[in-house]
Amino acid sequence: MQLxxxxxxxxxxxxxxxxxYTARGGRExxxxxxxxxxxxxxxxxxxxxGDDAGNVRITFIGIAAAAGKTPSAAYISGLRLSR
Numbered sequence: 560m561q562l563x564x565x566x567x568x569x570x571x572x573x574x575x576x577x578x579x580y581t582a583r584g585g586r587e588x589x590x591x592x593x594x595x596x597x598x599x600x601x602x603x604x605x606x607x608x609g610d611d612a613g614n615v616r617i618t619f620i621g622i623a624a625a626a627g628k629t630p631s632a633a634y635i636s637g638l639r640l641s642r
Contacts, residue, residue: 565605577621578606592636599640 568576580602582595599620603612620640624630 565602567606578602580606 564581566579568578582597583593599617600612603615
């Protein structure tokens with residue numbers, strides 16, 4: 560299971576590459592609902608420790624599944640952003 564892991568873009572990769580955060584990954588979570596709280600400012604500070612997170616405006620959140628694995632259904636019952 561992946562829980563709260565962050566993958567940073569490679570320094571030699573494309574400029575538009577984004578950090579990836581896995582809140583709760585793995586097939587063992589299939590078939591159950593989990594309430595998840597994620598602190599986006601903490602993720603930002605971990606991905607880009609030299610930046611001033613106070614000057615950042617988050618404008619996009621993406622949800623994706625890993626490529627090359629057997630697809631499975633996933634559902635999101637709600638998403639709330641707060642400041």
